[in-house]
Amino acid sequence: MTDPHVTGADAWLLHHGDRVIARLTVTGSDMPWTHAEVEPLTGFEEFRPLFVEQERAVDDEDWERADACYTRIRGALSMTFPDGGPVAEFMLRVHDDGTAGWRWHDEPFDTTNP
Structure with a gap:
């Protein structure tokens, strides 16, 4: 299945409020992972x-800490x-090597139903 949002060299944008802080160019x-080169911008x-x-949390298999980081990232940043x-x-x-990976969904996750 082809993903219409993932085609060669497309740039997704990472935002903090109304400011774009990184350009993620798909590689x-x-x-379910999308991979990209990260171009940090002002604010990143x-x-x-x-x-x-x-x-570090993922490397240490400290899933509680990794989840806490995820929550902080999602609370502060958005993506387009x-x-x-x-x-x-x-x-x-x-x-650390200037790359990124992400999973995405076109609807918010339902966190009220475990």
Whole structure:
């Protein structure tokens, strides 16, 4: 199945409020993950420590800490598709090597029903 939002060299945008803080240029996908090169923009450095903490938590298999990072990321940041439309839900990991991977969904996750 082809994903219309993931085609060669498309740039998804990461936002903090009304400011774009990173451009994520798609390099490929491995369902359900999309992979990209990260172009940090003004404002991104404020969040780099949070992504570093998230990576350490995942490496340490500390899932409670990783979930807490996810919650902080989603509380502070939003993402848009290359066409400018909002991404309803996403799980983003930014790696130290300047790449990123994320999963996304076109509807918000229902967190009220476990």
